[in-house]
Amino acid sequence: MPGFLAKIEYVAGATLLAVITMLVFIAATMRFFGHPLIWSVDLAQLLFIWLCFIGAARALRERGHLGVDYLVRPLPFRYRLWLETVLAAIFIGFLMLLAVEGYDLTMLNKERQFGDSGLSYAWVTIAVPAGCVMLSVSILGNLVQAWRHAKQEQFFIFARKPSEDEPVIETSAAE
DSSP states (O other): OHHHHHHHHHHHHHHHHHHHHHHHHHHHHHHHTTOOOHHHHHHHHHHHHHHHHHHHHHHHHTTOSOOOOTTTTTSOHHHHHHHHHHHHHHHHHHHHHHHHHHHHHHHHTSSSEETTTTEETHHHHTHHHHHHHHHHHHHHHHHHHHHHTGGGTOOOSSSOOOOTTSOOOOOOOOO
16 A cells, blocks of 8 residues: 555656646746736645645655654664654644644635635645645554564664665764
């Protein structure tokens, strides 16, 4: 299932990026010729919001977000996995709270119009709860994978395990 979700995220992200690029190019060209497409900028912004959430979920699934692990890297694998599990529970709780509040905001914005596009502003605000659910699914997938392979010490929830060919920078006191 995670492989299937990753493919959907990739196709959706690539499609959104292509459409956004096309919309901005067409809008700029039409503006140059004196016939601006007012709605195209609004639609590009709307699609960009969705692209950001899809990209964030994909990056989280691939453990590609930046992180500072200076304090936890020296910990043994088991302790670090437990720490990341606690953090995952906190993050999922926060994301679910944000999803509920985002849904409430979406319901408040049903009647509001988004710019000159004629679309409901709810299409913009629903990206927040949808994105929070996508991020939570990514965290849960990583959590299951990490605990399923805990004996092999292969996976963390949020960070990639350093590979043998990856340079390790050691910090030590100045001599």
